[in-house]
Amino acid sequence: MKLVYCIIDCSRSAGMERIISCKANYLADILGYDVSIITTDRGNKKNFYHFSDKITFVDLGINYYELEQYFFFKKIWRQIQKRKIHFRRLSDVLQKLKANIVISTYSHEFTLLPDIKDGSKKIGEIHFSKHYNRIENKNKEQPLLNKIFSRLAEQRKYLYISKYDKFIVLTKADLQNWKKYPNVEFIYNILPFYPKETAFLNAKRVISVGRLALQKGYDMLVEAWEKVYQIYPDWKLDIFGEGEDYDFLCQLISSKKLEHVIMINTPTKNIISEYLNSSIYVMSSRYEGFPMVLLEDMSCGLPCVAFNCPDGPLEIITDNEDGFLVGNGNIQEMAEKIMLLIENEDLRKKMGIKAKENVKRFSPDIIMKEWDNLFQQLNLYQNLS
Numbered sequence: 001m002k003l004v005y006c007i008i009d010c011s012r013s014a015g016m017e018r019i020i021s022c023k024a025n026y027l028a029d030i031l032g033y034d035v036s037i038i039t040t041d042r043g044n045k046k047n048f049y050h051f052s053d054k055i056t057f058v059d060l061g062i063n064y065y066e067l068e069q070y071f072f073f074k075k076i077w078r079q080i081q082k083r084k085i086h087f088r089r090l091s092d093v094l095q096k097l098k099a100n101i102v103i104s105t106y107s108h109e110f111t112l113l114p115d116i117k118d119g120s121k122k123i124g125e126i127h128f129s130k131h132y133n134r135i136e137n138k139n140k141e142q143p144l145l146n147k148i149f150s151r152l153a154e155q156r157k158y159l160y161i162s163k164y165d166k167f168i169v170l171t172k173a174d175l176q177n178w179k180k181y182p183n184v185e186f187i188y189n190i191l192p193f194y195p196k197e198t199a200f201l202n203a204k205r206v207i208s209v210g211r212l213a214l215q216k217g218y219d220m221l222v223e224a225w226e227k228v229y230q231i232y233p234d235w236k237l238d239i240f241g242e243g244e245d246y247d248f249l250c251q252l253i254s255s256k257k258l259e260h261v262i263m264i265n266t267p268t269k270n271i272i273s274e275y276l277n278s279s280i281y282v283m284s285s286r287y288e289g290f291p292m293v294l295l296e297d298m299s300c301g302l303p304c305v306a307f308n309c310p311d312g313p314l315e316i317i318t319d320n321e322d323g324f325l326v327g328n329g330n331i332q333e334m335a336e337k338i339m340l341l342i343e344n345e346d347l348r349k350k351m352g353i354k355a356k357e358n359v360k361r362f363s364p365d366i367i368m369k370e371w372d373n374l375f376q377q378l379n380l381y382q383n384l385s
Contacts, residue, residue: 001379002034002099003027004120006090006109010037011045013242013267014211015137016105019051022192026368028054030084031377036097039085040100040108041065041084048267055173060089064108072145087112094118100379104164111156114163124161125168127289130177135287163289165378167266170290171311187374188315189290190367191299191359198356199276201348206338207278207302209271209293210285212243212264217284219245219252220331224284226256228333232342237262237282240274275300277347281339283325284334288312295378298322298359303351305337316362322355333358338348 005024010017017259020037027033040062040186050273051057063083067075090109094102099120104110106126113122129135135142161167169175208214215333218239225237237251241263246264253262268274281297283306290312294304298316304323306313307330317323322335341348 001101001375002097003036004094004097004099004102005035005037005105006103006113007037007039007105008048008107008108009041009045010047010051013043013048017047017287018049018191018192018292019127020105021047021051022190022364023368023371024055025050025052026190026364026372028052031368031372036099038090038093038109050179060086061299062108064300072143072149073190078252081107081111088118091116091118094120101312101375103320106157110248111160114160121165122163123166123168123374123378124164127170129174129287129312130169130287132215132287132289132311135310154212156370168364168374171315173311173314174289185368185374188362188367189292189295190364191362193272193296194299194360194363195276197272197276199278199352201279201301201303201345203277203279203354204232204323204342205278206235206237206280206282207240207274207280207297208237208284209240209274210283212239212241212245212249212283214245215286215288216241217286217309217329218249220307220329220334221261221284222249222256222258222280224254224282224331224335224338225262226258227332228338228342229258229261231339231340233261235261236273237344238265238278239263240265240271241265242266263286266357269295272300275302277301280338282334282338283307283313285309286329291316295359295362298355301352301356303341303348303355305334305341307334313318316359318358322351322358 005020007020024035028035029052037057039059042059043066069078070078094116095118102120103123104113161181169186171188175186253259275297281302283305287309294316304317307328308314308325309328317325319325326333326337
């Protein structure tokens with residue numbers, strides 16, 4: 001069966017790129033699918049994550065990132081031009097590939113794909129909570145016109161959901177947010193790895209991994225760590241990520257005189273080693289879809305402390321068993337739970353053991369069977385029609 005994923009760029013070290021690599025590799029190497037990945041902004045950049053040699057890559061050269069250099073109205077005009085080019089190039093590629101299934105990752109192609117008549121079944125998948133746009137607009141400082149346009153663009157996407165054969169969300173909770181659409185289902189993300197080793201949990205080190213952006217809430221984590229530092233000044237926080245908030249976060253850390261205990265590190269391909277050399281994982285996100293980082297750190301035997309944000313943490317962490325769920329945005333509670341794990345090594349190790357066991361329910365052999373069943377079902381309908 002021929003399968004196509006549409007995504008912006010696979011050279012970034014973000015969660016969606018990680019999950020696409022894991023799913024595409026499994027489909028190509030284990031299940032024998034003919035997999036292609038179509039990007040718009042990859043260019044000649046190398047993929048950050050490993051992709052099977054069996055996977056074919058096609059970049060359309062749209063380069064939407066170029067729009068960021070323009071002011072509002074010129075940006076809109078240039079975006080319209082790029083979308084016309086995008087539709088034409090994507091149509092040409094899909095007509096040649098003759099895929100059975102084409103999947104949109106809810107990006108630029110989402111409102112284009114249903115109108116391309118290449119004979120394939122179309123699936124949309126969203127990697128965030130439905131409420132992500134509202135949360136971003138509420139917390140992000142940007143011109144009012146930008147907020148209005150962003151909201152209108154999101155509302156426009158909703159008009160296309162029913163045009164897809166299936167629309168996949170990542171959690172049971174988010175499924176309820178989309179219940180007005182009869183074609184919506186949920187499938188969890190898969191566990192990207194499961195190392196034999198387990199963290200000893202005796203290092204005075206807490207870790208967090210993710211893009212340096214408003215979504216990940218690192219400003220709140222710094223605020224929480226300021227409270228932790230007052231009681232446990234010998235513990236350190238390592239953040240791994242890159243993004244637009246780097247300078248802001250560095251200034252915030254500096255203003256609180258925490259440079260010697262909070263480190264911002266560039267993304268690493270050997271993240272397993274970093275987990276194994278830590279004792280606690282903290283996730284301070286304002287919203288998520290289904291955070292891969294929680295699966296990753298739990299597979300290494302780390303207990304987690306996470307905001308109970310929409311959506312995902314509640315369906316991954318079993319509160320008080322393999323980690324702690326704290327009130328969304330409750331900085332004081334986050335600091336208290338971190339300190340509880342710092343001062344109680346037995347509790348850390350008990351939760352770490354549970355984390356490594358509980359996360360097995362997201363193993364690829366379990367989750368990818370659901371995807372395979374979905375693809376086979378849609379392909380059967382395609383052959384009958």
